[in-house]
Amino acid sequence: MKVLSADFVTSAAAGGRADGIPADGLGQIALAGRSNVGKSTLLNALVRRKLARTSAAPGKTRLANIFRVTVEGGPGGPGRWALYLVDLPGYGYARGGADSAHELAAVASAYFEAGLKAGAPQQGAAMPEDARRAGPQAGGSRATLLLVDSRHPGLDSDVQAHRWLSRVGATPWIVATKVDKLSRADRVRNLKDLERVFGSAPLPVSATGGEGLDELWRLIAKAARESRS
Ligand code: GTP
Numbered sequence: 001m002k003v004l005s006a007d008f009v010t011s012a013a014a015g016g017r018a019d020g021i022p023a024d025g026l027g028q029i030a031l032a033g034r035s036n037v038g039k040s041t042l043l044n045a046l047v048r049r050k051l052a053r054t055s056a057a058p059g060k061t062r063l064a065n066i067f068r069v070t071v072e073g074g075p076g077g078p079g080r081w082a083l084y085l086v087d088l089p090g091y092g093y094a095r096g097g098a099d100s101a102h103e104l105a106a107v108a109s110a111y112f113e114a115g116l117k118a119g120a121p122q123q124g125a126a127m128p129e130d131a132r133r134a135g136p137q138a139g140g141s142r143a144t145l146l147l148v149d150s151r152h153p154g155l156d157s158d159v160q161a162h163r164w165l166s167r168v169g170a171t172p173w174i175v176a177t178k179v180d181k182l183s184r185a186d187r188v189r190n191l192k193d194l195e196r197v198f199g200s201a202p203l204p205v206s207a208t209g210g211e212g213l214d215e216l217w218r219l220i221a222k223a224a225r226e227s228r229s
């Protein structure tokens with residue numbers, strides 16, 4: 001698989017207008033997770049470019065950054081195909097963690113609400129009433145990856161974010177980041193813990209070592225392809 005292009009498209013500000021969020025039928029994959037969990041690094045590893053900034057101070061970025069990616073072949077092939085990857089701001093930098101759902105809602109609701117307005121089908125079972133009422137699909141299919149640090153399974157903030165995403169109809173896939181930092185024994189135990197907490201097996205990845213990136217592309221391609229005609 002070859003990544004032909006990867007370009008910044010737009011940012012959706014917290015609480016701001018969601019104008020400019022693409023609704024052109026291409027699939028959109030959003031990366032959510034705590035600040036520092038590795039969202040931007042994973043996005044860069046997927047597109048094999050330094051596209052998203054990875055060194056920003058936690059909590060500074062209040063924007064959902066949207067990138068358009070064109071790919072040749074691979075799991076979404078044959079031929080050329082395109083999708084959007086969305087780097088969401090992190091949560092969890094506020095003290096405690098009890099408010100992570102609030103925080104995520106504050107920074108990401110413009111993005112998710114735009115999806116509801118466009119009537120895009122959300123991944124997962126139940127759709128909120130608003131989404132059902134929104135009628136036929138205008139945007140492409142949307143999927144959310146919830147990145148959780150494989151070293152810290154079952155953090156309150158992640159559990160709350162998972163709940164919030166599910167409630168807005170964006171039930172996420174769980175991606176366990178930084179598995180290169182775990183011993184074999186911790187890896188087995190933590191992945192099991194994550195599965196128990198979130199109710200489905202997480203996909204283990206390492207953006208720095210490359211583990212799991214092919215599997216993640218397969219998942220992304222499947223989600224993105226559902227919207228292609
Ligand atoms: P915010 O933008 O603040 O929400 O953070 P983020 O989730 O985008 O995290 P970012 O990608 O900036 O990565 C945070 C730190 O984790 C950086 O120092 C990365 O180098 C490191 N990191 C990210 N992925 C991995 C990984 O797979 N393995 C290891 N060892 N380090 C990683």
Ligand code: MG
Pocket residue numbers: 039040041053054087
């Ligand atoms: Mg980031």
